[in-house]
Amino acid sequence: MLNACDTKGKKSGTLSARQLIMTGLGFCSQLHLHHSIEEEHIFPVLARRMPEFRAKVTLLEQHREIHAGMDKLQAYLEECRCGEADLQRDEVQRLMDGFGKVLWTHLDDEVHALRAENMRKYWTVEEVRKIPF
Numbered sequence: 001m002l003n004a005c006d007t008k009g010k011k012s013g014t015l016s017a018r019q020l021i022m023t024g025l026g027f028c029s030q031l032h033l034h035h036s037i038e039e040e041h042i043f044p045v046l047a048r049r050m051p052e053f054r055a056k057v058t059l060l061e062q063h064r065e066i067h068a069g070m071d072k073l074q075a076y077l078e079e080c081r082c083g084e085a086d087l088q089r090d091e092v093q094r095l096m097d098g099f100g101k102v103l104w105t106h107l108d109d110e111v112h113a114l115r116a117e118n119m120r121k122y123w124t125v126e127e128v129r130k131i132p133f
Contacts, residue, residue, distance in 0.1 A: 005020070005089040005090070005092045005093040005096070017080070017087040020087065020089070020092065021077050021080050021081050021087060022081075024073060024074075024077045024092065025074065025077050025078070025081065028070050028073060028074040028077070031066070031070060032067070032070070035063050035066075035067070038063075039060070039063065041133060042133055043059070043060065045131055045132070045133070046131075049122040049123065050113065050118075050122050052109075052113040053113070058109060059106065059109060059110060059113065062102055062103075062105065062106040062109065063106070065099065065102045066099050066102055066103050066106060068099070069095065069096075069098040069099025069102075070099055072095055072098065073092070073095040073096060073098075073099075076091065076092070076095055077092070
C-alpha cells in the first residue's frame with residue numbers, strides 16, 4: 001500500500017484509486033480481526049504468566065495506539081469509497097505514517113515476547129502443548 005501512495009518522482013503507484021481504497025479497507029479489517037482474536041483468546045491465556053500480555057502493558061497499549069490511527073485511515077477510506085471525498089494518496093500516506101512506527105515496533109515486540117527463550121521463562125514444553133490455541 002505504501003508504494004501505491006508514493007507521489008514523489010513516479011506515477012502514483014500501480015494500484016488504481018479504487019484498488020487502493022479496497023486494499024486499505026481490507027488491511028484495516030484484517031488487522032482489527034487479528035487483534036480481536038489476540039485480545040479475546042490468546043493474550044488472556046499468556047497473561048496468566050507473562051507480564052507482556054497483561055492489560056495496560058506494552059503490547060495491548062500498542063494495539064490501542066495502532067487502532068487509533070487505523071480508525072482514522074479506515075474512516076477516510078470509507079469517505080473515499082462512498083464518494084464523499086476524493087482519494088489523495090498523500091493523505092493515505094500521512095494517515096499510515098501516523099501509526100506505522102508503533103505497528104512495526106509492536107510486531108518486533110510481539111515476536112520477541114513469543115521467542116522460545118522468553119517462553120521458557122514461563123512455560124514448560126508440555127504446558128505450551130496444552131495451551132488451547
